[in-house]
Amino acid sequence: MEKNKSKIFSLFTLVAILIIATLLLLNVQGIKKAQAGTGDNVSGWAWSENIGWISFNNTTGGGGVNYGVNIGSDGIFSGYAWSENIGWISFNQSELSGCPSGTCRAEVNLSNYEVSGWARALAYGGGWDGWIKLRGSNYGVKINDATQEFEGWAWSDMVIGWISFNCNNPETGNVCSPSDYKVKTSFSFNNSPTATDLKVTPLDYCINSLPTSLSWSFSDPDPGDTQGAYQVQVDNNSDFSSPEVNPGKIYSSSGAYTASGLSYKTTYYWQLKVWDNNDADSGWISGPSFTTPLHRYPDPDFIPSPQNPSVDQVVEFIDSSKCYNAVGSEYLCRNGGGVSYQWDFDYDAEEGFTIDSTYKGNATTTYATSEPYTVRLRITDDIGTCSTDRTVNVTLPLPEWWEIAP
Secondary structure, three states: OHHHHHHHHHHHHHHHHHHHHHHHHHHHOOHHHHOOOOOOOEEEEEEEOOOEEEEOEHHHHOOOOOOEEEEOOOOEEEEEEEEOOOEEEEOOHHHOOOOOOOOOOOEEOOOOOEEEOEEEEEEOOOOEEEEEEOEOOOOEEEEEOOOOEEEEEEEEOOOOEEEEOEOEEOOOEEOOOOOOOEEEEOOOOOOOOEEEEEEEEEOOOOOOOOOEEEEEEEEOOOOOOOEEEEEEEEEOOOOOOOOOEOOOOEOOOOOEEEEOOOOOOOEEEEEEEEEEOOOOEOOOEEOOOEEOOOOOOOEOOEEEEOOOOEOOOOEEEEEOOEEEOOOOOEEEHHHOOOOEEEEEOOOEOOOEOOOOEOOOOOEEEOOOOOOEEEEEEEEEOOOOEEEEEEEEEOEOOOOOOOOOOO
16 A cells, blocks of 8 residues: 555656646746737647647647647737647747748638648757748648638658648548547638729719719628628829828728719729628729719709799799809800700609700790699700709689779
């Protein structure tokens, strides 16, 4: 019994010594910087025939040191993995400079999910650094977007050799029955959205603010993702150095924005950025340029006189319509060449516009029945057509009477 107690005590003593030695070694090596945190999004085990198991997170690898590997929103790796045989394996960009070739940082392509770059085995004090290449011409590591599991192989031409990231690699098939190992991540691959079918549609240019609809169709390769926001910029310079319209990020699923307050006789450029409901953005997308009219559209205006005529009474429509030229000067439309008038003295929306007169100036008419009438004047100049309505309330005439001598 005493021998068993002695063996147990010796075992605990050995474990304690190993733990203390490990912690002292980590402290000597400055591994406090390795504390990437248990909240890191990569975990699980990889396997090398030369060095054995590689743990990617202390939640799966055990131990008292808080370590882990993380994938940032930009796809760049950071943090540390651990091997009992070679120690720490760094994925930190700052420790990967001077790699044997190519891009040093370890990263995953957010579009095709391929992992590339390098990791580095850090044998502090041991006189040996082992470079691990994550992608070569005929091998490489990839993340399965559906399962969020790593697949494939990495290679180190030093001690480590081949590293398998999944017991069910596409190259070797399922060999998980002896040992079900894999490296996985909780990182969410959110593909960037885009916008297509960008269009420019002039709205009612009879309004002085030149309202112009800028529209698009939202598109996202991720099923179920929707538009969460958009931003539009409009400028008279194609470099958008000082946008004239820039409302900022607008949280809306709308596929159109109305730009207003534009200038006449100006070519405008516009660009669009859309965000999905996970806040991934498309980057700036250029829309087709457009040019505003040379000047303001006509401004039709008239007053019926009298405003409440009786049946068969002559009604005069006193015209004060204004037109404009290319330099912005105003003039009476009836005095302008190339300007046409069209009057509809009893306009009905269901029947549509009917031309009753083309008189330029004060037109006249009479009404045979007592009822309200809508009068519409439509004026066309060299760039466009505008109209305005007035109401005339026609009444029955007062009865005629005269005195009769008794």
